[in-house]
Amino acid sequence: MTDSNEAIRPELSNSALKKARKKEKLASSKARKQAPIAIVGGKKQDEIIGITHSKAQNFSAWYQEVVVKAELVEYYVEISGFFILRPTSMFIWNIIRYWFQEQITALGVQEASFPIFLSKKSLEKEKDHIEGFAPELAWVTKSGDKDLEVPVAVRPTSEVVMYPYFSKWIRSHRDLPFRLNQWNSVVRWETKQTTPFLRTREFLWQEGHTAHLTEELAGDEVLQILELYARIYEELLAVPVVRGRKTEKEKFAGGYYTTTVEGYIPSNGRGIQGATSHCLGQNFSKMFDITVEDPASKTSDKVKHVHVWQNSWGLSTRTIGVMVMIHGDDKGLVLPPRVANIQVIIIPVGINKSTTPEAKNKHYDELQALKNTLVATGIRTEYDIRDGYTPAWKFNDWELKGVPLRLEYGPKDAAKSIVSFARRDTGEKGTLPIIDLGKNVPTLLEKIQSDMYQKAESSFNNHRVEITEWDKVIPALDSKNVVLIPHCLQEKCEDKVKELTTGSPDSFEGPAELKTPSMGMKSLCIPFKQPVGLISGETKCLNPECDALAEKWCMFGRSY
């Protein structure tokens, strides 16, 4: 077990923040090697280990502090924009991975592993695609000290890596649907500021690539996968999302249409793209010559070949960042039970200098028995009998790390055959009879999971407002809402909407965090569940400078 008592990394954008942290850093740096042992020795029990930033007042600094102190990530100082995923993150990612893998295996998707590099030649086959990714490609130009004859790029996504082989392997309509998925990392050399999980120059994801005989069959799968993504957010991460379709402007480069699950960050009112499932149409199959004999043409004299309909879909470690942002609080991380590596932490209380060694040993044996009971019912449980730490210090430490449920157990509890509990999400406290522990704790964990979801959902519902008067848009954004507006769905109009809602950041001199209100809004998605009240052929696009009729209610917002 490692200790979290250290300053956050120095990459924070806010210079005021940097200053404030400098002193702490110096102190921490000196204490680095000695501190934990001193603590173990009982000399520094009052040392503060918690989160120093307020989620409400400085959300960005709070986030960056939480992800580091809760040991989700470490900044990779050697190369900016890269992050190390620590075991707590990988545990969450693996929960997601195994769940999703099981679902797609059942759909008949097979796993493959394609090379990390793509050739320029393949990339250039699809014009829109290369335009979308070219500025962020990492180019390998040398091996050892020799120049490569032809540079190769690290994949930012694998369409052009994989599809030449789809052309080779798919040879009959009987090979369809043809479905491959791979779990890997991709590199997109972002020029914008990076944020752990949300925007990083390398990230872990899965990318599924499939081929179908018809548009309809492809479209069915796009939605099947989108629903799995929504369930990952909702059922595993307790994060509500809105399912919808991206506008033409926001769709995947080179694709036909993009569906998406969109999340919402209450602290700053921004929307955030959760995961996307694309129908690529026949764009790539035409470029890469992926055809099958049209089964309908077999009876006629002339055999016709048709281009397959393709999908690609991806979900990344961004999921973890969204979860942290939504559930965390000023004490640190709050983990939904279903993805928590440790779901229950048991902490002994009421053990002090007057406790005899025999009594202490007996008490610790009882802790072990409590743990065994819970482990036997499938609950991921640990107890914390580290010497030299007060119970209060341990409470803080496990709260920081987001453990959903704390059980406290002291001689007084023992006498009553109960344990005391404290919920991480609400702070609610109570007691549970030991005899029912194996039944009550799982129920309580499920209640925590469901309450966390309800809270987040209610927040999203309350901040997703239908607006039919343009003048109400900016005030709504400033009140941390995303908005649903009647819109024409034209690209140019979207640009205009962004322009009209953008403040003038240049004149702003306060901390970067407070710049948020000046950010223009962009379209997040056209929700599948459309509000009522939009009359086809009558309702105008809400943009006052647009003359077109509204096509749909479109969700706009400031966003990540």
Place this chain on the structure above:
Amino acid sequence: MTDSNEAIRPELSNSALKKARKKEKLASSKARKQAPIAIVGGKKQDEIIGITHSKAQNFSAWYQEVVVKAELVEYYVEISGFFILRPTSMFIWNIIRYWFQEQITALGVQEASFPIFLSKKSLEKEKDHIEGFAPELAWVTKSGDKDLEVPVAVRPTSEVVMYPYFSKWIRSHRDLPFRLNQWNSVVRWETKQTTPFLRTREFLWQEGHTAHLTEELAGDEVLQILELYARIYEELLAVPVVRGRKTEKEKFAGGYYTTTVEGYIPSNGRGIQGATSHCLGQNFSKMFDITVEDPASKTSDKVKHVHVWQNSWGLSTRTIGVMVMIHGDDKGLVLPPRVANIQVIIIPVGINKSTTPEAKNKHYDELQALKNTLVATGIRTEYDIRDGYTPAWKFNDWELKGVPLRLEYGPKDAAKSIVSFARRDTGEKGTLPIIDLGKNVPTLLEKIQSDMYQKAESSFNNHRVEITEWDKVIPALDSKNVVLIPHCLQEKCEDKVKELTTGSPDSFEGPAELKTPSMGMKSLCIPFKQPVGLISGETKCLNPECDALAEKWCMFGRSY
């Protein structure tokens, strides 16, 4: 299901081979899109789909043909030295992955994910390490069209990526043992000729990195992990290995000592490194300043810091290549049941034009019932009711793909309530009563697994010869043996041994495959199980040009 009827890829080194394949390629290329449908239509049932090269006569061409036709890999023609791992390979790799993950989780190893790139500065911290890897590093020098200020290299292994953070995270001896593992891919831009699985410019692996308080504790783990690697080869892949230690010359660059499991390829008598578990000693901990307070010094006045003892250990997709080389035959792949995606394939026989549709449907229902019985006992089972293929064609197809057990089921079998079976490994045929299928098939699969291992082990045992006369070394190598010789273990002497056993390839004009005899031998390992007969202080190093005494029996051989 895709069809395998196509020429192997054109990268084969042997020019004679290339010519021989050219005609076939042209034909295949023309037939590519049409062939499978024609077959489905029943017009080309006699088309040959098998392996065209003899394992005994042209092992290298045979191997390259098998891995492609059995759909394990596809050559990535866009960038040489890279390969696509197809679902059959990924299935095997995942069997290995899940098994190993379970074992190391039980040991307390946690999963992490470090960035794909390393900085030159980190790399340069350990001199021997950089010398070992520098020539094969892939350097990213540009993002988009901009030059990076400081180029970064794709990791060839992650010691220097990870250890700066070990220094940060390990702060007390209570943090030890500290153990992280990651599953990823690494890039080593090989200049030697690449071979699917065995030597590729990118490969999948796991890399474990751990820190311990003492040399002894580190050493214990090195062997624990090595034993897991041996079990992966022996118990999952049915491949016998010799456990041992690498000589100084062959150890990991920058490490303290390297342990290894070494395999043997009977077809050409070469040794092959299976996986390595390294003790890095304190070399890296000194370079990266990874220390803890010496717990023994706590009672004294002066607190002493000690550098941790580190290990790193890795196992890669090379495992799959070794398995293919050892078990495959002239019909194609032979999969050990434990790693086979399809363990049992059921093929209907005796269904012909005179069979009524009703009889056929009934028969197919029975096939389904057979499958259900086997699936219910945990056997990965499929049946093949593709129309338009003869049973013989299907037999060939599934033999090519290595399915361990074929069940044939026709009306005659039905009448007797039996199924006929054919073992892939031995070709042995027989019948099984349907009533006992759920019991007999698992037993038979385990027998196949064990027989495959026994056969390979006996082959390795018979070709691992103890030699105490120098003149017998080259004849032994030419008879496809690896040799155990008394050796001084000195690096210079190893170089000399290689030189003395190397023929003169320049004068050789036959096919490349037959050049093998001219390859010099190198040390494979110092086996932990030492033969008897070496007398310390008396037995001479076998190298006739070496004056030193032998330290150990050392296993030498021509090798991959």
